[in-house]
Amino acid sequence: MEAEEERRREEERLQREHAQREAEERMRIAAEEQLQRERAQAEEEQRRIEEELEQRRREEEERREAEEKARMAAEEQQQLALAQAEQERQAMEAEEERRREEEHLQREHAQREAEERMRIAAEEQLQRERAQAEEEQRRIEKELEQRRREEEQLRREEERREVEEKVRMAAEEAGEEHREEGPSTGAVAHWSAVRSLVADQLTPREIMELKQLDPSEQRQKLQETVARFERSVSVEGDKGDEGERHTSLLHKACREGDAVAATAIITLTNGAGQMSRDDQGLLPADLAILHGHRSAAAVVLRGVPLAQLNTLALLLLPLLLPAAGNVPMPEQASLDAGLRAASATGREAAVRLLLHSRAAANSTQDDGATALLLACRPGHGGVVSALLAARADANKAAASGRAPLHAAAESGRSELVKLLLQNRANVEALTSKSASSAVALAARAGHCDCVEELLEARAAPSVPNVPGVPGAWPPLLAAAQHGRDGVVKLLLDARASPNMPASAPLHEAARRGHVETAQLLLSRGAELEARNDQGATALHLASQQGRTEVVQLLLEVRASLGSITNAGAAPLHAAVQLQHLEVLRLLLDARADPELAVANDDGGCRSVHLAAQQGFYECIQLLVDARANPTTELRGGFTPLALAARGGHGDCCQLLLELSNPQGALKAVDAPTATGWTPLLLAAKAGHVAAVRQLLDCGASVNLPSRRGRTPLMVAVEARQVEVAEVLLQFGAALSPTLPGGWTVLHLACHVPGNCVMIQQLLRARADANVLTEEGWAPLHLAVQSRDEANVQALLAAELPPAAPANTQVLLSPLHVAAEAGSVGIVRLLLQQKAPVAAVAEHGITALHLAGGAGLVEGVDSNPTDPSAAAAVAEALLEYGADVDAAMEGGVTALMVAxxxxxxxxxxxxxxxxADCLRRLPSGWCSFLLAVRNGHAGIVKLLVRPELLEVKTPAGRTALQCAQKYGHRETVAVLREAMADVCGHLVES
Structure with missing residues (x-):
């Protein structure tokens, strides 16, 4: 029983302990749940704080960006202010320089200006007196304006009655002849009115037949005759370049001011011709108004809408017929504009009417041209006379500096030149832009009569160059340039000097090919060997332009064949450079030295070199026939053959080889320059297919390398000359020769971007795609290094293994090279061809390590990689099964490298x-600490974990201490934020 009791008490104790453990377990579970809830709240709070911090960071960045923009704007404003100040300074200096030049010119022409001022003062006084008189006249005219209009109305009525009276009288005269009454009177009257207009178009027989008809038939015949000539009568003496101009009878009557004829024509045609326009678009009423015929205008204006009139005619209408219509009197500006328009078109009557109506004779348009200048350009003599009579200023120039005398002289209007000179036109005035005098303009155009008039008025035959105006040309120079022999003789007779500094008249005549002008200048003492600013003589210029006759003339007077320009060129060089064969023959026949070198060329360039370089076949033939050496070398070893080959002139190459002796030809075809380039190498590099083929046909060695070991095929491959390479392969170019380092032709082709066609061509020629250089690179490696997908595809199409052979020294596969270069397309192309993604190079480096930025291995091209491209490469490698945590020697992963x-x-x-971000190296470094050590704040934020905050470097520093030591402020801020978050969580828990 005691044992039973003991057992019972033991069971109760166990039950109590079990119950107690269950209670403790429930409490622990509750505590863990509470802890998880608190942790979740802490994480939520941390996310909130991170978001707030991120928001603060963005705001701080925006503030910094705004401050930076403001600073840059301030700097730009300061630079702009400095630039503006510099521009103002330069402008002030230019203004000061211009002022000094103006003062210099003013001092030179002081006497002339004084005389001009006196003349102007006198004219101003005269103008003031005239203005006072005109003001008084305008006052009187205003008082009489109404009276004049009334008188004009009466005058028009009287003119109408006069016209009717003339018609009646004509009818009576005709009636006496025919002794008839009634209807015949009108027909005969009309015949009498239009007789002068149509009589010259009818035969005497037709006129007699017209008179013998009865009245009704006569009227009908007359109407038909007038209608016929109304359409096709020619205006007498009015012909142009395009043939005879035609107008109607009514136009002719209005032009001549025949009001009676105009009335008869209108009656016979029932006014059908009043709205017809001539070839200038003018109505008969326009012609009557423009020619100032009041009576004719009054007749033809009846029934014509004023809106249909010409602009100038409408302006003149109230001046000619004040009572006609409701047209207001024009304002002063309209009068002035109308005067300029009428002057430019030669409407003398309109000009006189406008001047009578107070139009200003010296008003100007936008470009400063006056009515007188506009009239002088086309040579309207009557208009010019009317304007000068109205005291138009003969010296008032436009903005371009052209005065009326310039325009008249340049257009060859000798009568206007004489008239302007009589009205005190300044014979020495110069234009603004070219500083040309009237004599120079007339000389350039070849107007001998104008030049003679100007010279008689004591115009200077030799105007010197004006300071600050480099384009100023003396008259003799202008005449010689255009071959105006008559003008040249006049100027020389007036003692113009045939010799001028910088550019002589003989130079211009020679350059333009004016042989008679050149001969005239030489006969008057022109210096044969005078030089221009470039040191060229007349013979240089004539040779350069191919002026055969002038060259022959200069050689006849023994011009120097050996004179050289500032650039060291002789006349023979000038003729060769532009392939003037006839000039070249003349110079060689005159014993010009074909071996003369360009004086300023240290390389000894001769005429045959110039001809060969430009491919001038005939020039080479002529020079060699004149005993020029076809194998002479320039400094650097360039022969004419090498120059012709480099320029791609195959025919010249063949000629030069033919002109060499047989033994010399074999040597010349492969003769290298000082740097070891043969003609074939030069032609191959430049891509001249025809020249390459010609040289090979002439025995050039297809495999002869340069001093650096490059064969013609290698040169063509590197220059991407596909057609040249094809020709070389046809002639047996070898694929096996290698450069120092073991590079073959295929290596060179793969290394050049955009060379896929060449690669395909070499592969078809059975180039070995697996041969390695001494450094262990295969053609596929070099194609990948070129970053050209087409090059890689061309090799892969030949069924090459995409991963083998690897570099024999550093074990880099093509995939490694592509990953390091960031070539995403090539990486995927290799991966699709089953390139092993896990292949390991020296030190255990994988392609993923290189994408992350692993230290470059010696021998790999170190082009910087775009970070986004590197990320795309990493994605591609991981997609094809790359191990994200694969470690190279020392345990370094791709994450650590990145x-x-x-x-x-x-x-x-x-x-x-x-990727495992907690993985550590034996030394203690991890991805997180490596990012902290190098100050990559963005990566630190990605990698930070609570358990990493207390991790220490091999030197015993925490992440925060490491960042502070190396001064990475942004990294320190990120770490402190992370630590604050952790502390906040601990406090809450």
Whole structure:
């Protein structure tokens, strides 16, 4: 029983302990649940704080960007102010220079200006007196304006009655002849009125037949005759370049001011011709108004809408017929504009009417041209006389500096030149832009009569160059340039000097090919060997322009064949450079030295070199026939053959080889320059297919290399000259020769971007695609290095293994090279061709390590990689099964490499694919500490974990201490925020 009791008490104790443990377990579970809830709240709070911090960071960045923009704007404003100040300074200096030049000119022409001022003062006084008189006249005219209009109305009525009276008298005269009454009177009257207009178009027999008809038939015949000539009567003496101009009888009557004839024509045609226009678009009423015929205008205006009138005619209408219509009197500006328009078109009657109506004779249009200048250009003599009679200023020039005398002289209007000179036109005035005098303009155009008039008025035959106006040409120079022999003789007779500094008249005559002018200048003492600013003589210029006759003339007077320009060229060089064969023959016949070198050329360039370089076949033939050496070398070893080959002139290459002796030809075809380039190498590099073929046909060695070991095929491959390479292969170019380092032709082709066609061509020629250089590179490696997908595809199409052979020294596969270069397309292309994604290079480096930015291995091209491209490469490698945590020697993973070099995009890709961010190296470094050490704040934010905040570097520093030591402020801020979050969570818990 005691044992039973003991057992019972033991069971109760166990039950109580079990109950107590269950209670404790429930409490623990509750505590854990509470802890999880608190942790979740803490995480939520941490996310909120992170969001707030992120928001603050963005605001801070925006503030910094705004401050930076403001600073840059201030700097730009300051630079703009400095530039503006500099421009103002330069403008002030230019203005000061211009002022000094103006003062210099003013001092030179002081006497002339004084005389001009006296004349102007006198004219101003006269103008003031005239203005006073005109003001008084206008006052009187205003008082009489109404009276004049009334008188004009009465005058028009009287003119109408006069016209009717003339018609009646004509009818009576005709009636006496025919002794008839009634209807015949009107017909005969009309015949009498239009007789002068149509009589010259009818035969005497037709006129007699017209008179013998009965009245009704006579009227009908007369109407038919007038209607016929109304359409096709020619205006007498009015012909142009395009043939005879035609107008109607009514136009002719209005032009001549025959109001009676106009009335008869209108009656016979029932006014049908009043709205017809001539070839200038003018109505008969326009002609009557423009020619100032009041009576004719009054007749033809009846029934014509004023809106149909010509603009100038409508302006003149109220001046000619004040009572006609409701047209207001024109304002002063309209009168002035009308005067200029009438002057430009030669409407003398309109000009006189406008001047009588107070139009200003010296008013100007926008370009400063006056009515007188506009009239002088086409040579309207009557208009010019009317304007000068109205005291138009003969010296008032336009903005271009052209005065009326310039226009008259340039257009060859000798009568206007004489008239302007009589009205005190300044014979020495110069235009603004070219500083040309009236004599120079007339001389350039070849107007001998104008030049003679100007010279008689004591115009200077030799105007010197004006300071600041480089284009100023003396008259003799202008005449010689255009071959105006008559003008040249006049100027020389007036003692113009045939010799001028910088550019002599003989030079211009020679350059333009005016042989008679050149002969005239030479006969008057022109210096044969005078030089221009470039040091060229007349023979140089004539040879350069191919002026055969002038060259022959200059050689006859023994011009120097050996004179050289500032550039060191002789006349023979000038003729060769532009392939003037006839000139070249003349110079060689005159014993010009074909071996004369360009004086300023240290390389010894001769005429045959110039001809060969430009491919002038005939020039080479002529020079060699004159004993020029076809194999002479320039400095650097360039022969004419090498120059012709480099220029792609195959025919010249063949000629030069033919002109060499047989033994010399074999040597010349492969003669290298000082740098070891043969003619074939030069032609191959430049891509001249025809020249390459010609040289090979002439025995050039197809495999002869340069001093650096490059064969013609290699040169063509590197220059991407596909057609040249094809020709070389046809002639047996070898694929096997290698450069120092073991590079073959195919290596060179693969290394050049955009060379896929060349690669395909070499592969078809059975080039070995698996041969390695001494450094262990295969053609596929180099194609990948070129970053050209087409080059890689061309090699892969030849069924090459995409992974083998690897580089024999550093074990880099093509995939490694593509990953390091960031060539996403090539990486995917290789992976699609089953390239092993896990291949390991020296030190255990995988392609993923290189995408992360692993240290480059010696021998690999170190082009910087775009971070986004590196991330895309990493994605492609991981997609094809790359191990995200694969370690190279020392345990370094791709994540560690990317964190160290700062490739944030790659880090994101690796983390998204499960990379271990807590993995540490034996030394204690991890991805997080490497990012902190190198100050990559963005990556630190991606990698930070609470358990990593206290992890220490091999030197015993925490992440925060490490960042502070190396001065990475942004990283420090990120770490402090993370630590604040952790502390906040601990306090809450």
């Amino acid at each position: 964190a160290r070099v700062g490739r944030e995009a790659v880090v994101r890709v690796l983390l998204a694919n499960g």
